[in-house]
Amino acid sequence: MKDSELKIIFGIVSALLLTTLIIKLTTVPGGLILSGLFLGGMFIVGIIIACLVIALLLKLFVKRYSFSTLYFISLSLAFIAYHYQLYSPTLKIIVPDGYTGEVSLVLSNVDNNILTVDSNGVGYVTKWTFNRTWSQPEVFTTSGKKINNQCVGFNPSTFWALSKFCCVDGKVIRSISFDIVPQDKVGQDISYSRGLSGLVDTKKLYSDE
Numbered sequence: 001m002k003d004s005e006l007k008i009i010f011g012i013v014s015a016l017l018l019t020t021l022i023i024k025l026t027t028v029p030g031g032l033i034l035s036g037l038f039l040g041g042m043f044i045v046g047i048i049i050a051c052l053v054i055a056l057l058l059k060l061f062v063k064r065y066s067f068s069t070l071y072f073i074s075l076s077l078a079f080i081a082y083h084y085q086l087y088s089p090t091l092k093i094i095v096p097d098g099y100t101g102e103v104s105l106v107l108s109n110v111d112n113n114i115l116t117v118d119s120n121g122v123g124y125v126t127k128w129t130f131n132r133t134w135s136q137p138e139v140f141t142t143s144g145k146k147i148n149n150q151c152v153g154f155n156p157s158t159f160w161a162l163s164k165f166c167c168v169d170g171k172v173i174r175s176i177s178f179d180i181v182p183q184d185k186v187g188q189d190i191s192y193s194r195g196l197s198g199l200v201d202t203k204k205l206y207s208d209e
Contacts, residue, residue: 003065010072017079018044024086029158030136036157049077062159091115091128091137099141100150100182104163104194105130106175108204116142120199121180127206133176146166150186152179168197171205 021044028036032102057072094116095103101121108114108124117123125133136159140146153159160176167173179192 003069005051006065007069007072008065010069010076014075014079017083021079021082023087024083025149027135028086029160030203038173043082046083048075051075051078062091088133088135090135091125091129091133093117093123093137093139095121095139095141095147095180097141097143097145100180100181100192102194103178104138104175104196104199105133106196106200106204108208110204122196122199124201124204125176130174130176130206134158137178139180145186150180150183152190154174154178163196168200170206171199171202171207173200173205 009084013204020038022037025037025040030036030039038104052070054074055067058070058074059067086166091105091113092104092115094107096119098119099117100119103114103117103121103123105113105117105125107127107130110124110126113126119126135146136151137151138146139148139151148181154161154177159178161178163173163175163177165173173196175196176182180187180188181190
């Protein structure tokens with residue numbers, strides 16, 4: 001393929017990837033007082049600068065293609081990698097009919113996520129899911145009613161609260177959680193924060209050992 005054709009193709013691809021990245025960053029949780037968009041934007045600037053350096057180095061060895069073509073190719077690959085890094089599964093959580101309180105997904109050694117929570121609002125997730133999840137889940141009752149409007153996140157920028165409790169049978173309980181409030185309490189500031197000791201199946205707890 002000609003250099004000019006590659007330049008156009010990867011120029012368009014990198015522009016589309018950048019646009020979708022910016023859109024995705026508007027929903028990514030931030031840190032401290034900085035938004036996910038601001039922090040992610042800084043990382044994108046770093047990618048753009050790093051790809052300039054990479055393209056310059058590649059040009060020393062790849063004479064066939066122009067610097068701009070190599071730059072757009074590098075950008076496209078870097079943006080694809082960043083998209084993957086930002087990926088978060090949208091979990092479908094099932095809670096008992098009428099349940100209100102804290103829903104906690106515990107880091108565990110299970111092979112498949114257990115997202116139908118028990119009467120204490122406890123479910124179990126794999127290490128991959130635990131590390132990847134930041135997006136708001138879809139929450140349904142056992143009878144199939146969607147109750148996302150009753151779900152309350154940790155704060156305006158981060159839906160999931162992250163907690164760590166030590167120790168049960170020598171193992172640390174790590175979990176991500178959110179609250180479900182009664183229908184008549186939607187919009188009110190209610191916290192159901194609790195400890196998980198005695199509520200989890202210790203045989204399922206993930207161990208780093």
